[in-house]
Amino acid sequence: MQELMNKLDINQYLPAALDWLMNILLALVILIIGIWIAGKAYKAVVRIATKHEQLDDTLFRFFGSLVRYTILAFVGIAVLNRFGVQTASIIALLGAAGLAVGLALQGTLTNLAAGVMLLIFRPYKINDFVDIAGNFGKVLEIDMFTTILQTFDNQQIIIPNAKIWGEQIVNHSHHAVRGVDMTFGIAYGESIDSAREVIQNVLANHPLVLKDPAPFIEIETLNNSSVDFLVRPYCAGEHYFQVRYSVPEQIKKALDDANIEIPFPHRKVIVVNESG
Numbered sequence: 001m002q003e004l005m006n007k008l009d010i011n012q013y014l015p016a017a018l019d020w021l022m023n024i025l026l027a028l029v030i031l032i033i034g035i036w037i038a039g040k041a042y043k044a045v046v047r048i049a050t051k052h053e054q055l056d057d058t059l060f061r062f063f064g065s066l067v068r069y070t071i072l073a074f075v076g077i078a079v080l081n082r083f084g085v086q087t088a089s090i091i092a093l094l095g096a097a098g099l100a101v102g103l104a105l106q107g108t109l110t111n112l113a114a115g116v117m118l119l120i121f122r123p124y125k126i127n128d129f130v131d132i133a134g135n136f137g138k139v140l141e142i143d144m145f146t147t148i149l150q151t152f153d154n155q156q157i158i159i160p161n162a163k164i165w166g167e168q169i170v171n172h173s174h175h176a177v178r179g180v181d182m183t184f185g186i187a188y189g190e191s192i193d194s195a196r197e198v199i200q201n202v203l204a205n206h207p208l209v210l211k212d213p214a215p216f217i218e219i220e221t222l223n224n225s226s227v228d229f230l231v232r233p234y235c236a237g238e239h240y241f242q243v244r245y246s247v248p249e250q251i252k253k254a255l256d257d258a259n260i261e262i263p264f265p266h267r268k269v270i271v272v273n274e275s276g
Helices: 002-051 057-082 087-104 106-121 192-205 237-257
Strands: 129-132 135-142 146-150 156-160 169-171 177-179 182-186 216-222 227-232 234-236
Touching (some): 129 146, 192 227, 192 237
Antiparallel strands (some): 129 169
């Protein structure tokens, strides 16, 4: 009789045990397949950036991570469903938690959104010289939240992307050829043609100034005490600052050698002697 009771107990719990075993096996299968699909999806998204040079790797790694974790979230919900867990309340709880975190990290998310826009539209790239958020320097790094600049005196400036996006961005390295605007004044009594010839010779002998397009040298303004030339030599973008800071000295010396006066502000004082 006892043996019969034992068999009845085994038969009573056997279906439940088999059901749990089946759920565990199915959950493992769902988990393994889900992880595999998430990994494949991540690689597929990242591969898009590797096939197109104009697309940014950092941005597509971020998108790939979003896709992977979204798939894993659904996999986790499917696994819980296999064990009879009511996931509706869990989803609502996660949504509320996500909203709370989003409100707490509002500034960070703003930087993230700006970083995504910068990486999509790419107004500048690594090693470009830019003027952004009131700072000038070479771009060292662009990530999802910040842009890092290196100044000429080797300072590192970390700028939140939200301060950059929506403001004026000046990219000094965008074009391969740059014009370098400079102004030089000569006295009214000097020959304009002679001064233009001196300036042309300096630019023609400068190793970084391009012959094509030809330098622009024309009278811009007739000031109170000087005739001002607008001088615009052209150079490769990476040589802009070498030209900008070397040409004025060379033109000054050349004008001095040619005895062409460069006027400077002066004041004439007349003394009236009323005693006599």
